[in-house]
Amino acid sequence: MRNSLSxxxxxxxxxxxxxxxxxxxxxxxxxxxxxxxxxxYHHVPDKQTLLALMADDIVRGVxxxxxxxxxxxxxxxxxxxxxxxxxxxxxxxxxxRLGASQIEDRLAELAGPDGARTLLLYTFGHAxxxxxxxxxxxxxxxLAPARPAISAAAPSTAAPDPAADLDASFGRxxxxxxxxxxxxxxxxxx
Amino acid sequence: MRNSLSxxxxxxxxxxxxxxxxxxxxxxxxxxxxxxxxxxYHHVPDKQTLLALMADDIVRGVxxxxxxxxxxxxxxxxxxxxxxxxxxxxxxxxxxRLGASQIEDRLAELAGPDGARTLLLYTFGHAxxxxxxxxxxxxxxxLAPARPAISAAAPSTAAPDPAADLDASFGRxxxxxxxxxxxxxxxxxx
DNA sequence: ACCTGAACACCGTTCAAGT
DNA sequence: ACCTGAACACCGTTCAAGT
Numbered sequence: 001m002r003n004s005l006s007x008x009x010x011x012x013x014x015x016x017x018x019x020x021x022x023x024x025x026x027x028x029x030x031x032x033x034x035x036x037x038x039x040x041y042h043h044v045p046d047k048q049t050l051l052a053l054m055a056d057d058i059v060r061g062v063x064x065x066x067x068x069x070x071x072x073x074x075x076x077x078x079x080x081x082x083x084x085x086x087x088x089x090x091x092x093x094x095x096x097r098l099g100a101s102q103i104e105d106r107l108a109e110l111a112g113p114d115g116a117r118t119l120l121l122y123t124f125g126h127a128x129x130x131x132x133x134x135x136x137x138x139x140x141x142x143l144a145p146a147r148p149a150i151s152a153a154a155p156s157t158a159a160p161d162p163a164a165d166l167d168a169s170f171g172r173x174x175x176x177x178x179x180x181x182x183x184x185x186x187x188x189x190x
Numbered sequence: 191m192r193n194s195l196s197x198x199x200x201x202x203x204x205x206x207x208x209x210x211x212x213x214x215x216x217x218x219x220x221x222x223x224x225x226x227x228x229x230x231y232h233h234v235p236d237k238q239t240l241l242a243l244m245a246d247d248i249v250r251g252v253x254x255x256x257x258x259x260x261x262x263x264x265x266x267x268x269x270x271x272x273x274x275x276x277x278x279x280x281x282x283x284x285x286x287r288l289g290a291s292q293i294e295d296r297l298a299e300l301a302g303p304d305g306a307r308t309l310l311l312y313t314f315g316h317a318x319x320x321x322x323x324x325x326x327x328x329x330x331x332x333l334a335p336a337r338p339a340i341s342a343a344a345p346s347t348a349a350p351d352p353a354a355d356l357d358a359s360f361g362r363x364x365x366x367x368x369x370x371x372x373x374x375x376x377x378x379x380x
Numbered sequence: 381a382c383c384t385g386a387a388c389a390c391c392g393t394t395c396a397a398g399t
Numbered sequence: 400a401c402c403t404g405a406a407c408a409c410c411g412t413t414c415a416a417g418t
Contacts, residue, residue: 035384039383042381118312120315172308176304180368191401217390225402229402231393
């Protein structure tokens, strides 16, 4: 026995993290395993399926111990942000089975079906745009590597950590949706 | 003068609508214009830019007369759903300039910056998953073309129009977010 | 069961050259 | 300004054949 399905998925996730979604080709995954591209098709019917398995792996265990929707969404976001282009992979795979995914079912127990869908779409979308921006910033830093020594007059307010900004922005959107959910189904106080 | 930039964008949108995003290659757009693939690079630096221009075209004019966020989002969704894979194209292009897009600015006037971002991410995500499902359903209908004559016993409740379901689902999510926005910044009654 | 080798039908992009 | 022709470095997938 040379390679198993989970070897393939693990290799694909390594390639994804190293090269991004665009560079995550079947041929590169095969190379990562020191195997011909055609060998992958023994384990997986096509690339789309492989991407779905990678998405499952990325979100594995998310929200298993979460007791409220907010905690759940933050965990999900962290899991997606932990691997390069993870949000894209998860969101695309999830779109194919919205209404049938495990995470959606789990979140629905905390927030109801409509709440779960709304929170998930928001969380996916925000994570995707976060990763797009982080990526663009990294590229910009590469193209202009020197630190901006000139306009360093304004000391502390001038350098807003973009990651922290995005975290805060995510939290505020979450607050809005959760407030809306509370308005629709006010906390039971039996 | 043979072809202008807008000819290229228009041709690309025709190819998109006919073949979907996956089939919308530079080579096919060129063929649509009866031109060599390399000719496109006289009008556009790369495919990504062409996709951004297509996205601009798809959302052109959306929400210009909208007086409330709900109307705005419904209009935006309709515009994206009007062309095959339109939501994907718009969402991907928008992710690259979240915080700097025209639609976001316009919606921010109605719902504030956080509200606009939350509503947009939700609207993009829901439209994307809607189109994914419509597409999958169309494919399923192709693979099983005969009408289900056997289990036609239950007359009216059994056949829930999936498009109507998705419309309703979108509306409920919108209601949740708008209720949350109202809770955060209650309607001014001067 | 797992893999090789070779092939098929594609991609996006570049570049010199034409008009 | 707009386009051709040819090339480069890739893709995903299939399939017979090997072990």
